[in-house]
Structures are given as structure tokens and as C-alpha cells.
Amino acid sequence: MSDDVLVVKDLQAGYGKKHVVFDVDLHLRPGEIVTIIGHNGAGKTTALKTIFGMLPALGGTITYSGEDVTSSNCRHNALLGMSYIPAERFVFSDLNVLDNLRLGATHVPSAEERDRLKKRVYEMFPLLFERSAQLAGTMSGGQQRMLSLGIALMSNPTMLLLDEPSLGLAPALVAEIFDNVRRLADEEGLSVLLVEQNVGQALRIADRAYVLRSGRLILEETAEVMRRRKDYWDLF
Template sequence: MTQDSAVLDGPLLEVSDLVAGYGRKEVLHGVGLRVGAGEIVTLMGHNGAGKTTMIRSVLGAVRPRSGSVRIAGRDTTRRPVRTAVAAGVAMIPSERFVFPDLSVHDNLLLGAANAPSGSDTAERLATVIELFPILTERAKQPAGSMSGGQQRMVSLGMALMARPKLLLLDEPSLGLAPSVVETIFGRLRALADDERIGILLLEQNVKQALRITDRAYAMRSGRVILEESAEQLRLRTDFWDLF
């Protein structure tokens, strides 16, 4: 899929000149990016580059000091998290991403709480289980007793139960075996292609990310220093110089 085919009537997510931080500390210094429907965009950079602050600002968990965030054409800048959720945003953090004492099935049903009114929960549950068949086998098992990779599948299933337009993923490969990462990333590509979900992926596993992504941004010290297609990045001989 090309970048042009991913962007239909304008970006699903558009961040412009965003400045944000915590207390007196400014973390983001006028950054911008965009994600189209059906497009996977990877945000790369070392720990401390500002990647997580970026997606928390998109979600509304961090209040930007200036700049703008638009989701599906709607200005959500400095609005509460519920505004982004109502606009179709779901976020999966890098840690603590399931309710450990609840069963897999109950975790998935909780994810449906943010689905648009009138959504068919049973139909959506069938779709999620088709993506991750192991969730059927483990439906009654406490989510916290599963492996890290299986918990990540539960968390993705929870997010998908809400029928999101935009999925924010913070380090989904963290601590997982390469084979599990490959499975999960393959599912992400299928979701973008089949359901036209826009995905903003924060990832340090660059090799795996470039296998599925359409475009990538590199961040350093709170600034975007590069935007290129995945194909352009694969051809770079000085790739690691970006970090």
C-alpha cells in the first residue's frame, strides 16, 4: 500500500507545531506528524526522545502548551481524554495493559464499553477472536496469568472491541519473543488494510516495524528530525546515525 492510497479525505490524525511537557519541563518542541486512514506510521527514537509524550498529548492525557491536534478533522487540542476516545482513538500503553484478575473474556467485554452506540458486541467479539484464536482457548483464564505475548493480544483485542479509527501503540514488542512480535505485527498490518484503522506505532524494534509500516518519523530530543517512507528508510546506509 502506498502513502497516497492510505490518505483519503485528509489525515485521520494531524499534529501541528505541538509543544508539551510536564510542569516546567518542555519535552516536545513544535513537533508535527500525520496518520492517514489505513496507514501505519512508526515513530522512532531512543528512550527520552519524546515519543510517549507525543501519543499522550494526542490522547489528551498530557495537555499541550501550544500547537494543535486534529482527529478525523475535529480539533481535540487540550480536550480531555474522553474527547479523543469519542473521536475513535484507542491507546495501548507499553505496560499494565490488561486487568489481571479478570478473565480474558471479561477483559474483552470491558473494551466494548467505549464502542459506538448500536455496535454489535457479539459480532465484534467474533472478529477479534478470529484475529487472535488463542483468546478462545483462554477465554476463562485470568488475563494476568497469561504470557506477555498473550496479554498483548488481549490488550489489542480490548482496543479493537471499541471499533477505533485510530490506534496508538506504545512499544508493542517490548519483552516479547521474535515469533510473537512477528505474529502481532502481521495482525496490525491486516487491521490497517482490512478495516482502514490508522495506526501510530512507537517502536524501538526498527527491523520489525519497517516490515509493516508505510511511513516513519524519527525523533530526537523532543523534535522530529526526519520523515521518510519505509522503503526510503530501508535503503539508508546511515540509518543508525539518526539515533
């Protein structure tokens, strides 16, 4: 589709000669949140890492903003506007919160734009403003997850690849992070590809959902239709 920011066709991915993802087709529109759900080991994270360029595609094509990025590395893709937040806590532990955020904006040339992005992050996560001088490594897991999202947003991405944002977090913080992701999609047109085990929260903010089982996509539905299912776990 001509207005898609991301088009993945017949994607095959894995580690060395071991294939984990098979013939996956998916697409993502501007301002859309699409979630990929499935059990652990289904290939969800492998797909995200391959799209971002952290793993080589073993087959198929990946097109981002009209450019073939199938063979591109993650640095190139980040400069194009992709941002990836892994499931693991990803912060620079020995730096304070403000310096972490500044590193996220390394490739933003305008000081005015960097200030705008920092203000946006602080508005979304006031705790980061309050803790701006605190070393990231001394923060709680939930606070570090919040900071990792802030770092990603400082690069001013057009597409966010978000892996298991709810992992190990209290329900109230999960809801806050998910609400802010939805807000960014609605207000700023951010496209989000979300991998999540918390199916209820993912479907609450998503527009569409893909179900991945044993490395293959077995279903695509709108989130509204998926929410009405009583048996979606049986799909896995």
C-alpha cells in the same frame, strides 16, 4: 491535507514546566501505518500520550477527524474513535479474558456489533478464545500484550496509538502482532501511529516513518526509503 485522520502542528508537550517535545508536525491518513522511531527519552511516548489527551499540550494543535482536540481529554478522544495501548501491560488482572474484552466494548451500543468485534479479535488471536475463561493476571507477558490489543480493538477504533508493542516479547509473537496490525490497516482502514524500538519490525509494516531526536522531528521518509538506509541508527 483534507483526507488526514490526524494532523499535529507545532506540538509542544512535557510534564509541568519541563518541555520534552518541541514543535512536532505530523499527519496520518486513513488506513496508514506511521511509525515514530528514536532512542529512549526522545519524547515518543510523551507525544502519543499528548495526542490521546492523557497529557496537556503545551503548545500547537491536534486535529482528529476534522475536530480540534488539542484540549480534549482521553475519554472524549476515545469516544471519537482513538484507542491507545501503552507500553506497560494493560489488562484487568482480576477479570477473565472475555470480561476484559467486554470492557473494551463498553461504548459500543449494538450487541450485534459487539459480537462482530469479539469474533474479529478471536479470529486474529485464537489463543484469546482458548483462554477466554482464564484470569488475565495469570497470563504470560506476551499473552497479556495480545489481550491489551484485543481490548483496544473491541472499541472499534478508527485510529490506534500503539506504544512499544514488541517490548519483552518473543520474536515470533512480535511478528504475529505486527502482521495483524498491518492486516487491520489494509482490510478495515485502521490508522496506526506506532512507537517502536524494534526498527526492523516497525519499518516492515509501516508506510512512513518519522525520526524523533531530543524531542524534535529531524526526518520524515517513506518506510521503503528508510528500509534501504544502512545507517538509520546514526540519525538517532
